[in-house]
Amino acid sequence: MLKYKWWESLLFLAPTLLVILFVFGYPLFRVFDFSTRRIRGASGPFIGLDNYRFVLRAPVFQLAVKHNLFLLVGVPIMVLLALIIAALLFEQLRGWRFYRFCLFIPYIVAIPVIGVIFGYMLSLHGVINELLEKVGLGFLAFDWLGNPKLSLKTILIIVVWKEVGFGMILFLARLMNVSSDLYEAAKIDGANWWQALWYITIPQLRLVIEFFAVISMVNLIAWVFSYVYVITNGGPANSTQVIELWIFNKVSRGAPNPGMGAAASVLLLVVSSVFIFILLKLRLKIGEE
Amino acid sequence: MKKVIALGFILVLCIFLAFFVFASGGKDDKGKVADKGPEPVELVVWWWGESEAPGLEAWMNETVAMFEAEYPHIDVETLLQAVDNVIDDFTTASAAGSPPDVQFLWNGVYHQENVWRGYLEPLNNLLTPEELKHMYATDLSIYKGQQYRIGWYVVPFGMVYNRELFKQAGLSDPPELWEWDDFIDACEQLKRAGITPLGFGFKDGWWGEWYTALTIYQQADEIEDIAKLITGENKWTNPRWHEHWKRAYQLIEAGYVNDDANSLAHYQGIELFNADKVAMSTTVGSLVGEAEKSLGAENVGLTNFPRFGTGSFRDLPLTDIQGWGVSAQSKHKEEATEFLRFMHRPDRLSAQFKMANVFPADDRWQGEKEITNPNIKLMWKWFKGGSAVYLPNMIPWTFDSEVMFTAPQFFMSGTHTPEGVGQLAEDVMGRWREENPDLYESMKIWFNL
């Protein structure tokens, strides 16, 4: 064990602590304060809990919350898809390295780039629909981004398209460490491909799956902003409004009301914390069993 | 081997980047030869308008070059903004303490909200009353007796129609003052002939505002009517005040609007007309030239947006004025004012019209002498003959994104009825009053012009 004094340890921690206090500490403290004021410029008069009332009754905010919750559906979809692709890649059929190379490309490309490209490709008279019509699948040529009933689901598809590659790589790497004896034994026992996936692959990859699931969940709450801002900016008809975008608009759009933005931020923080807390509790419980 | 290739690539990339950085950065070194004479000044100008009046960017560049030649110690740095953030960026930058010196400003509430926050300088401190009168920018630029904008260019609104397509559908030219029912008949005939009657883009919402601007004044008897809609004395739920949305709903329901309107941005919608894909579109004077370029001048006809209203303003055409302001925090207000004056010199005004097809907002410019194009002559007649006020300029900005922008999107997707939008409008207005009591107070003062 190292010999040290406790203040020496603190010295090593100092830069990190200072930065965190500046970037997290101060804002987290202030955001509670701001949420109780009508902010114009740097500060404003105290108005109690009015901002919270305004936020919670705002129909567009309520929609945003619904949408964020809906998007979380993407997590199990991404996990499952990544698992299947990784497991199939693991079979190492001819060309698997090439497939892996290609399937990871979406993850590398930046979100605004993808957003702009898909924005044009998926417009009502865009490439995708034109191609669909050409091959006789015209009935599938929906208004992917212009129809409010479809737009959010389309965004979800785009997010999944981009993020699956990361899970695929993670799972594949971990799979390489799994002993092939397990699969040999399974084959001998007469198990089929799906059973092997369920009873061997998934348990073996449990930790990585959890890691990817947590990252995906945090990303879907936090990164969706970039997709939505670039592709639909919350529309059409508020059908792709998300909490982060709503807050962003309250801070720097034409009619700023940072006090309300702060209140919404506090709500978001509280909900995220509760969410994560529940998840951690669940994890501990599963770990105990 | 791979490493060598990689290093080589990185080296090439660095040279490539360095070249472009220096190539584009060269401009800053011009004019820094100041060792005698006044101190070098950098004047920052943020503006918009190229998408509305193509050719303005060239005019701007030329004007800046001429200005810098005459005032060698001043270095003008311009930034062309996008429609979504030209005003927002100014507000944000002002809040951050680093706004530009000269700012392009839309009329009405868009710049007034900045006035109420103290971000704009009253131009009465910088220009003479004579100059302010010549460079007038409508009553809406005045607050508490001070003028906060001078005009730049006039925006006359209208509706363009494609003569060729009209002929195909067996239609004759519409009159200057088109009645709604006749307009609907024409749309129906076009549709039957297999032609899409109207081309609009709803995605970024701006069309929704134009539409409200073009229609709501038809129902008003006086400007105070709109003020009363904001204070709640008049209700949006009153059919008179959402009649215009009923009409928009009618157009969309009947299938007269292009089916991809929800996926197209505002200017992409207008582009449909230029691309010969639709028979009509709403437009402004400066864009008529683009249409004529694409379709041929004889093919492009101009008329007013159809009439359905019962108010006293009903038969008036619509114009608005885009303008300039000076930031209250600017450290170079003198130089900024010089730049404003320079832009209003007679040769600059003429050049503005020639290069960008826009009427300069200066009563010293003599349009009759310089306009030759028949369509533009028509718009000049409308402008000079007295026009209605662009009323959304009076409505708080929140109303844009929550109601005016979204109404057409709602109708296109069937999520709201016109009555529903009327109710929504009333709700939004009520919430705004409660959430922004300080802005509400300022607005009430502003209306007592």
Place this chain on the structure above:
Amino acid sequence: MSSGMLRSHGDYGKKALIQLFFFVMVIVAVYPLFWMIITSFKTQEAYLANKYNLPWPIMLKNIISSFRGGKFARWFLNSILVTFGATLVTTVLACFAAYAFARMPFKGSNTILNFIIALMVVPPVVMIVPLFILYNQFKLHSTYHGIILLYTGITQPFSVYLLTNFFKTIPRDMVEAAMIDGCSKLGILFRIFIPLSRAALVTLFITQALWIWNELLIALIFLAKDEMRTLMVGITAFRTKYMLDIPVIMAGLLMSTLPMLILYALFQKAFIKGLTEGSTKG
């Protein structure tokens, strides 16, 4: 040579099915980029006429127009500076902190560690309102150091989490041996912990760099000046300015994506290895 459930020989039906699956997947994954490339070489008219065929003739002028319309080189430089700067700073700070947490615990240090890790889930949007106002007051807006500080702070929780976990796995006897040899605490950090943690450090560097490079919300708000914009913000602004000329926009996007793609193609193995190795341990 199969390592999974399929036999090495036989199972041809299943293998064919899987190959078909991958064929479709690859097209789905790569088509958007392919489309971007072919569109950027078309003229506006060619594009409007046919959206999916190959460009002919190949127009290079779109690429030149895009450069004139947007300061891509400048934005690219900004992104590199900010990304590199922030990633470097955050990694260095995390090394020191992880060292302390892993090997120099004191009463309460574990609580601090847990608290810092919990911050990982705070959505950055929560901080922007107060920070925006704070940055106004300290004139930190649109500055390199301002935003590097911000990104460093936001990436600290994850970095500290990753490195602390890794440092904890460094075998104690190595540390003992070094202490006996009279190595200082700093020396142990630099001579033992860091070399042994190469995998984790690479993972950390790559994941954080990728995150910061792609980040949009904070860059939009805190780097408002055009010369300071990162590539991501520049692209969004560029698109709204030129929304009518789609081939030009695609050309601009192509220029922005090419460097990253080329890097990926060349360093594929290292990329993937870096992303995964450090995270599959513990």
